[in-house]
Amino acid sequence: YDNPFHFVSAIINERGERYQIDYTPTGHVQREVTFDGRQFVYEYDAHTQLTAKTEIGSEGTELTTRYAYDAQGKLIGKTLPDESTIQYSYDLLGNLTGVDDGRWPLAYAYDVLGRLTTEHQGWATTGYRYDALGHITAQLLPDGQQLDYDFQHGRLHQVNLNGHCLTQHQYQVSGLETRRTQGALSSHFQYDETGRLTEHRVSQAQQQTLFRRYQYNRSGNLTQVEDNLRGLTQYHYDPLDRLTQVRGSLSENFAHDPAGNLIQSRQSNVEGNRLLFQGDRHYQYDEFGNLIQEARGTNQSLVTRYQYDGQHRLTHVEKPDGTLAEYQYDAFGRRTHKTVTDKTGHQTTTEFLWQGDKLLAESGERHYQTYLYEYGSFKPLALVTGEGADNATPYFYHLDQIGTPLEITDVEGRVAWSVDYHSYGNVAYQRKADIVSPLRFQGQYYDEETGLHYNRHRYYSPDSGRFITPDPIGLAGGLNNYQYVVNPTGWVDPLGLSQCLGSCAGAIRRAFLNNKWGYLTSSERSALLQQKVELNAERWVREYEVNLGQRYPGLNPHFVDKHGPDIPLSPNLASRAIDGSHPRTGAPGRFPQPSSQFKDWQTQRNIINEAITREARGLPKYNGFDSQGNPVVTGTYHETVGRGFTKNRQNLSQPHFNPNYTKWTIRFDAGTGQPFTGYPTP
Structure with missing residues (x-):
């Protein structure tokens, strides 16, 4: 705290590495030097608005982003390190109406109360209607389908798709959901006194089809799951609540270094929290800490290469067999396209549409899928295949205690998709795959071509239980810039930025969890970070x-x-x-x-x-x-x-x-x- 403002000026991590923060004479952050030697330099105007941010790699390469503002202090322009620009426009009330990056334009319209009514992404348009309390009551999807939401006593009671009932919901007084109707199936939920899920039963015509019971220790960690399909699984932790052992149909053992990095039996040499090798896999990074090469096999002859743009977004992956994956993003960093060229030269492109930070729909060669979520969360609720109301076929997600899909059923109650996972998200066994569902941990999308999970702001490797690039929000995401979560049985990271407990949507626990740990949406996250800054001030x-x-x-x-x-x-x-x-x-x-x-x-x-x-x-x-x-x-x-x-x-x-x-x-x-x-x- 060696500065006049009593702000944090240096942090020493578990490896003895130093994170340095320097301030301007007015108390604004002027420079940061990270644990691995990268630097961030900030420039401000007379109104203390950020005008430039320069990232300096460990080898001296500079990446500068510049910002321009209007007279009211609103951001109107951004010049990226590659000299491309993003332009922002607003209405007279200050609402954002347009974002133009020259490739995938975004546009927004609002009602007289400032609520978003129309959202344009590229070719696609999504529309919204609201009730007097601000709840979304209708949503017109990009392919012409319509969702209607019926609220009773301030809680979501029913969701209709194209005029037909999709789901119905019942709640206890505390606000926790106790029953859900999904097609021919009914789900029943029970909780303990702190709002943790303890039992999930799925039945059809009073005949039980799926059953899971959860137990927790005094620290709140999951200790046991009874599952009528998967049997009994038990979990063990160290004194820091980190997962060390799994016993069941899939048994696993884990160890951790002081920084929280996973150290499995054949994994070591973690320097600066960058994983250098794991088993026969050897990793290389660029000067900004991004994974650029994975070599494995005999003499490390099987090489996968990764490339990034100036904002550290993954743009190209080249696999050992010649498969090439290319990715594009919008001005907010949301992935809009991926193109995969296989070893025969055949090329497929998938386009993605978004609702805020949640994936709304994807469109590809002979397929179109829409993803629906539990209201106000990242937990998937339903999957709709087919483009347009005439071709729509709904399916329903059944989740575990942290919101990860385990089964998907059709309207008749038949299981269409089912998987077993390893602890850190890799699919261990595909029980049923009549349909394709790439959703994994909350906020994650499985890319078959790479094995990685796209996690909104970063890519996650379930093989190593780590992200492949440093956290873009730096210290705000934790001291370990590559760590996914403290343990994967109770925590999630829907945005690839900062972890939160998986049951964040529980009404009893929401206030406590949001205040102490995290968020489930970008607006909740912004509010939490703002709250922390305000408390510090x-x-x-x-x-x-x-x-x-x-x-x-x-x-x-x-x-x-x-x-x-x-x-x-x-x-x-x-x-x-x-x-x-x-x-x-x-x-x-x-x-x-x-x-x-x-x-x-x-x-x-x-x-x-x-x-x-x-x-x-x-x-x-x-x-x-x-x-x-x-x-x-x-x-x-x-x-x-x-x-x-x-x-x-x-x-x-x-x-x-x-x-x-x-x-x-x-x-x-x-x-x-x-x-x-x-x-x-x-």
């Missing part, structure tokens, strides 16, 4: 005020006490503009005073930082004085920094409220030169 502001008060007993600092964003607007903040009372304690005042607060802790921290670092940036320490002769620093932001009340002379009990203060003042004590308060101003 709050801690900084509170500690700064306490430390000032301890060092200067007569200073009486009150950044938080009178202007913190957690003060209720009414009656607390408003009362100060009515009678001068203290906004937290309610202590009476002598006369009404202007009363304001910052909109959030990050803004308050950033403004304090900006004021107290002026000298370090070569500026005069102050830029003015207040009416009492105290030196001050004042400034204006390009966006709202806070809100406040002022005295209403016509009606003292109804002070004027302004929600959009854009200016601010930090006041300093003339004797000590230390700040003692700061607040937004109109």
